[in-house]
Amino acid sequence: MSTDTKASSLNRPTRLVLIGIGGYGHFYIEHIRALRSQGAAQLSAVVDPRSELSPDWPEVQQLGIPVYPTLEAYLAKETPAELAIICSPIPYHADQTCAALAAGMHVLCEKPIAATLADGRRMQAAADARPDLFLEIAYQWSFSRAIQSLKHDILQGELGAPLRLRTRVAWPRDKAYYTRNNWAGCIQTPQGQPVFDSPVSNATAHYLHNMLYLCGPTIAQSARPLRMEAECYRANPIETFDAACCRLTLDNKAELLFYTAHCVDVEDGPHFCFEFENGTVSYSNGTELRAVFKDGSKRSYGKPGDDTMRKLDICAARCRQPSPDICPPAAAMAHTVCVHGFQEVTPHVFKPEQLQIKGEPGASPLTYFPAMNQAMIDAYDAGKLFSENATTWAMPAQSIDLTSIQT
Structure with a gap:
């Protein structure tokens, strides 16, 4: 890769898919809005079976962001984003994390990692199988x-x-x-x-x-x-x-x-x-x-x-420039x-x-x-x-x- 091509890659916004826009997903939408204005990241798709119930639904519609009911439906239609943000209910964390990693996406998964140790270990194994990708768990104080x-x-x-x-x-x-x-x-x-x-x-x-x-x-x-x-x-x-x-x-x-x-x-x-x-x-x-x-x-x-969304800032930047794990x-x-x-x-x-x-x-x-x-x-x-x-x-x-x- 030439120096110019590498610089261009580093400078373009990180493509994000947000899985879950109800509840805490609202705070991700707010921060992604700020990252978009800075040219640091852009929301390329939303996955949520009840997205129309989110207070952010009108904005998602206005921006023309594709919405899918499941991660499987998203992966069947779209080129995977660089970073998957998993903000779905706890029981879905393991399956969605493993599927996102298998599809070649870095993952920022909301806390806790999973309900069970078995699911947490499954997520760890999926991350170990893709050493080219990262999996971070979004305990925001750890990233502060x-x-x-x-x-x-x-x-x-x-x-x-x-x-x-x-x-x-x-x-x-x-x-x-x-x-x-x-x-x-x-x-x-x-x-x-x-x-x-x-x-x-x-x-x-x-x-x-x-x-x-x-x-x-x-x-x-x-x-x-x-x-x-x-x-x-x-x-x-x-x-x-x-x-x-x-x-x-x-x-x-x-x-x-x-x-x-x-x-x-x-x-x-x-x-x-x-x-x-x-x-x-x-x-x-x-x-x-x-x-x-x-x-x-x-x-x-x-x-x-003071910087509760630094977790997203770090992970979006990390898709462009590798850096060490913080909360894997x-x-x-x-x-x-x-x-x-x-x-x-x-x-x-x-x-x-x-x-x-x-x-x-x-x-x-x-x-x-x-x-x-x-x-x-x-x-x-x-x-x-x-x-x-x-x-x-x-x-x-x-x-x-x-x-x-x-x-």
Whole structure:
């Protein structure tokens, strides 16, 4: 390839196919609009069986973007795009990722990698079979400048070994959240596909993954969780759980504590405190990520939420100019192991008289457990699980050997 031809290839926009434009796909549409104006990328097709229900449907029609009900229909009619963005429901991630890789497309797949470890391994195998392509899992904090800078310092040894990392996040979710599709809060879809939907696997998954990722031995790896002590609670009429806490022991001996809930009436978090041998890293509700070292020095890494679509920027550019992995399957699977661990815990179901319901007339009602948010704060501050912190309603934690799940 001549220098001029290579330069022309590098300068033309990356062709994208977006698989799933409902829900979170809207944010991809918004960012692709910005990339299109910069000449960095263009949306060449959409795959979604119900695309007309998306708020972005009028724009897709106006731009004349081809729309297909399935990935198979798209591949039968179109030259594959360079990058497939998979933003479909979790049970479809594995099949669509494997098909996209087999068709010669790089893949950016939304989190989590898959519902099951078997599907995650299948995706890993499909990526291994195409070393000329990349597969990234879109945990956006992993791609942020703030987290990348922090992980660089961790890997350089500036903070010393990780000792104890804590995160809590309380995000209310009302009835509309649990009725927006046929798998929210479910163990499996009506078709029998595993989904394991919960705060741990979906809305707050980023923050559990973030701790595992930062403790990983390389930029593109997470730490391996070996043991879990966990408690799960249920306020809403769902199959899984809407509040949980856990303690994880990692292969590097670090301890992770995670607290998450949807059955709360106040949005609070994420908050985290990461303790290392040489200092402490903290973050709270959109503030800057800051480290305070034992010698008294301080360092700011910026705000991890400031560049949530950097994942797409990096992957679109990577189709033109190769660069190292950031969050491949090897980094994402540790979180899936934890999701499987939580499925071995029997949720404690709150009694109706323990719950409260609120909502303005005509609004979707919110069912919550009034003591949950304060319990999360207290347990987080003490570095304990709910049941260890003199919480009268808490049930004893269940212990899970995660090494058996991974074999």
